[in-house]
Amino acid sequence: MPKGVSFAPVRTVRAYEGIVRQVEERIAAGDLRPGDRLPSERELTTQFDVSRSTVREALRVLESSGLIRSRPGDPLGPQVIASTASAMRKLFARVVDSRRLGVAELLQFRMIIESAAGSVAARMASPSELDELEQALAGMRDAVADGYEAFSAADVRFHEHVARLSGNELLVLCLDAVRSMVLDLISTKLAEAPDREALMERTLAHHRRVLDAMRAGEADEVTRLTREELHRYYAEYVPESRRSMVDVLL
Amino acid sequence: MPKGVSFAPVRTVRAYEGIVRQVEERIAAGDLRPGDRLPSERELTTQFDVSRSTVREALRVLESSGLIRSRPGDPLGPQVIASTASAMRKLFARVVDSRRLGVAELLQFRMIIESAAGSVAARMASPSELDELEQALAGMRDAVADGYEAFSAADVRFHEHVARLSGNELLVLCLDAVRSMVLDLISTKLAEAPDREALMERTLAHHRRVLDAMRAGEADEVTRLTREELHRYYAEYVPESRRSMVDVLL
DNA sequence: TCCCTTCAACTGGTCTGACCAGTAGCCTCC
């Protein structure tokens, strides 16, 4: 070979990768939106001109990264869910159970980033954004009458709103993932919590204090309050032996 | 159905998911280390007692999350190439570029969790653990002579060590992922940083102060120092218009 | 007319068995 002439290594690309790429691009481009349906596996077989196994390998990869979901028997075909949030939740879930992480790690992590999100929001949110938060709080108050389920959902919306006000989407996504993991781990126990009435009232009062601190721009106070409340809410579900992991953040 | 008796929804678990989980667990547990080989697909077929298609779907998912690599004709079988950490990095990367996140979000996130990790470590680390950290710092000092690359690597090891001392593996993994994303995004620019000599000295001095604060148990001071240093190091790479996202944490 | 049952036509999940193109090591043959 003449000197100076060199070639780059070629990477053989597998058939299923081409399919994954095409679907990802369509989703990124907005051609496929959440809720949209892909053709059935057998139909994709003819569209991509490959065998069903190949189509399936591609779908499994897309599914494992949270972009689509398929359900046996669904005549509409695989569904695009495409929410990055669910991809993140999935990732966290995998990490958590492959590393055998427990409530302690998750709660500590949540206390850290949720309080930080609140503190950032306190410093960056405009008055009108705080007014939106005020509405979210009002929504919680209204939800008390509809029972604990509804209240809980409104509570989550409040927390999400605070996270969004931080302006950091990464924070929003991680928070969403870790929050849902915590809830998953303790959901069975949480359902039987006594005295929900008092719990809801206390939560409302706490959120009120947080919002006031945010209006006053007291970021450190928001941090403190957020950690304290999460601790009060969830610390009992952390095994005694690991309790110090979450106590240390108070 | 008698009132009060309720059942939880069952989630049908697909065969390939069980395989993915088992392999992930083995990797997480350290039974399978990078470089190790999995049995061939046909062999896995008998070990898991499923068909080859099912095995392949599992392998494709593992491959897409960066844990293994397979190559046709290789008599040794699929190769384990990475740990959970790299899977986390890969998925963070996917989120970051699908949501078009930039240095601002990443750096803010890193400042938050890295400072929190330091603060937790300050409160929880035993004297002997701090001594290990002392050695990591000594390693950095030694590395100065070997040039910036070596110093940088030793620096990362120091940060990793701090994260591990927090005792929260989730923190360690997220930190690793976000750190490597930040470095990826700015690596081209960072390479041309002038006056590396002074940079290394300043970094050493800072780490010294952090370690002293940890010994003194001054968790808040550790938080402050960590954020300040990260800001000094990286803030210039954040676009002017988003600079407030990271300034706000000082 | 309306509701309930049945059924047919799909779906995805899995299996079997086959063929091809690579790879690596052995084993000839020169």
Added chain:
DNA sequence: GGAGGCTACTGGTCAGACCAGTTGAAGGGA
């Protein structure tokens, strides 16, 4: 002893089959 080919693997892909689940429309009974 080295260069060639042979062989026994590997993963990549395909075709076709069966099952269980879902759905909606057709049909039957009230």
